[in-house]
Amino acid sequence: MRKAFPILAVLTAILLIYALYQALVVAPTEQTMGDVQRIFYYHVPSAWTAFVLFFVNFGASVVYLIKRNPAADIVALVSAEVGVVFCTVVLVTGPIWARPVWGIWWTWDMRLTSTLVLWLIYVSYLFLRRFSSGGETPALAAALAVLGALCVPFVYFSIRFFRTQHPQPVMGGGGSIDPRMLHALLINWLAFSCFAYLVCWSRCRLEKLQREVDQAHAMQSLLDPSGSVR
Amino acid sequence: MNGNPYLFAAYAVTWIIHIAYISTIVARYSRLKREIAELKKAGVRC
Amino acid sequence: MTPPTGITRATLLKDLRLEWRSKDAINSMLFFSLLVVVVFSFSFDPSAEESRQIAGGLVWVAFLFAAVVALNQTWAREIRNQVLDAYRVSPAPANSLFIAKTLGNFIFVSVLEALMTPLFIMFYRLRALGPAWPLLLVAVLGTWALIVNGTFFAAVSLRTRSREIMLPLLLFPISIPALLAMVQATTSILNGEGARFWIVLLATYDLVFTTVCLLLFETVLNAE
Numbered sequence: 001m002r003k004a005f006p007i008l009a010v011l012t013a014i015l016l017i018y019a020l021y022q023a024l025v026v027a028p029t030e031q032t033m034g035d036v037q038r039i040f041y042y043h044v045p046s047a048w049t050a051f052v053l054f055f056v057n058f059g060a061s062v063v064y065l066i067k068r069n070p071a072a073d074i075v076a077l078v079s080a081e082v083g084v085v086f087c088t089v090v091l092v093t094g095p096i097w098a099r100p101v102w103g104i105w106w107t108w109d110m111r112l113t114s115t116l117v118l119w120l121i122y123v124s125y126l127f128l129r130r131f132s133s134g135g136e137t138p139a140l141a142a143a144l145a146v147l148g149a150l151c152v153p154f155v156y157f158s159i160r161f162f163r164t165q166h167p168q169p170v171m172g173g174g175g176s177i178d179p180r181m182l183h184a185l186l187i188n189w190l191a192f193s194c195f196a197y198l199v200c201w202s203r204c205r206l207e208k209l210q211r212e213v214d215q216a217h218a219m220q221s222l223l224d225p226s227g228s229v230r
Numbered sequence: 231m232n233g234n235p236y237l238f239a240a241y242a243v244t245w246i247i248h249i250a251y252i253s254t255i256v257a258r259y260s261r262l263k264r265e266i267a268e269l270k271k272a273g274v275r276c
Numbered sequence: 277m278t279p280p281t282g283i284t285r286a287t288l289l290k291d292l293r294l295e296w297r298s299k300d301a302i303n304s305m306l307f308f309s310l311l312v313v314v315v316f317s318f319s320f321d322p323s324a325e326e327s328r329q330i331a332g333g334l335v336w337v338a339f340l341f342a343a344v345v346a347l348n349q350t351w352a353r354e355i356r357n358q359v360l361d362a363y364r365v366s367p368a369p370a371n372s373l374f375i376a377k378t379l380g381n382f383i384f385v386s387v388l389e390a391l392m393t394p395l396f397i398m399f400y401r402l403r404a405l406g407p408a409w410p411l412l413l414v415a416v417l418g419t420w421a422l423i424v425n426g427t428f429f430a431a432v433s434l435r436t437r438s439r440e441i442m443l444p445l446l447l448f449p450i451s452i453p454a455l456l457a458m459v460q461a462t463t464s465i466l467n468g469e470g471a472r473f474w475i476v477l478l479a480t481y482d483l484v485f486t487t488v489c490l491l492l493f494e495t496v497l498n499a500e
Binding site: 117120121124131132134139140142143144146147148150151154155157158159161162165 | 432435445449485
Binding site: 042085089 | 265
């Protein structure tokens with residue numbers, strides 16, 4: 001994989017540029033919203049990518065709880081981090097889209113609200129990782145990840161019912177979608193998925209290296225009789 | 231495509247966020263490389 | 277060997293007895309609850325009609341803060357006396373400790389809620405437009421949802437820096453669906469509307485999270 005990385009990076013870059021072209025030029029202009037609607041081609045694929053990454057985090061956490069496999073722990077950490085990055089993109093592009101269309105920066109519509117709650121859950125996961133010390137951090141984090149993932153259906157159903165009782169402006173269109181728009185959307189999703197994979201792979205490598213270095217430091221301080229601080 | 235400031239802002243912000251995250255990875259990686267070099271000099275197997 | 281329920285009961289009774297004797301936490305919590313109600317009353321001063329709309333939210337946010345303060349010291353006594361280490365070494369199942377702690381916290385916070393509620397009713401001139409007994413069900417289900425997760429996360433936070441801030445940091449996001457349900461159910465009942473969906477959601481939430489917390493507590497307890 002290491003050798004393939006540069007080639008894959010270049011291919012992904014090309015794919016992203018092609019996806020951008022699809023989004024800005026090829027896809028037809030939307031009737032009611034105009035060109036601002038093209039934010040959709042970045043907003044929605046980012047959301048889907050974030051959801052996939054959070055699902056990977058759930059899977060890796062379960063594997064870790066069963067097998068205590070360090071590789072699973074690294075995957076859990078990385079997928080949560082990159083997932084939060086993509087989720088942040090969703091939460092920032094959402095208001096940028098809402099403002100010209102609805103005149104308001106934020107709308108408590110179903111999707112945006114659910115995404116916000118998801119973001120909060122996984123940011124709290126990252127805080128636990130950061131603030132927790134000791135060898136059992138991975139297990140504690142994995143437990144939190146499982147609870148967080150189980151929360152997701154509740155988030156979805158509670159907000160959905162709440163919104164049917166108190167409707168708000170809905171972001172993104174419902175109903176049928178022009179095939180050229182769908183095509184642009186899927187191409188962007190593919191491009192961002194490849195991009196996410198490469199970022200995750202790099203972060204995994206960094207984490208693995210970091211842990212090896214930490215271990216080397218630990219060994220060093222164990223073996224060093226003078227006990228000097230480095 | 232007419233220049234729409236919001237559209238541009240959204241796309242720009244997306245990439246700013248991604249590039250910011252990747253920069254943290256790159257920065258930590260360079261720091262690690264330096265640490266590894268130091269450890270190797272100290273004779274630690276790494 | 278004592279059966280698990282015996283251990284649960286023993287731990288629970290021990291906690292309650294200690295609480296009753298020391299009265300530390302109870303007194304400060306009582307005063308804190310009163311303060312919360314008064315501060316809220318100054319911050320939100322609605323008419324009787326409006327108060328019915330926002331009372332649900334106000335009351336549950338007040339309860340949430342009271343619960344966090346109570347939960348934060350839930351394990352403190354155990355750590356002080358190395359009780360957790362003893363528990364880990366003993367053959368007692370981790371679940372018994374968790375259930376005991378959760379029940380203890382639940383009783384404790386329920387007492388606080390029972391004391392705060394009349395104050396809220398008085399200050400906000402609350403009156404339910406329909407039958408009010410479902411509110412009791414919502415109170416029980418809602419409080420349990422906060423306490424079961426809160427006790428679990430309090431244990432998770434034990435080994436973190438900034439232990440006190442870690443608990444709400446972890447508890448709040450995951451509690452959002454339950455909070456929404458509690459608040460909406462309370463508001464609906466006060467306004468004489470049905471709250472069946474929210475109550476069912478709360479009950480399901482309680483079931484799922486109690487089960488999973490029980491399953492995962494062993495992992496948390498044995499964390500070094």
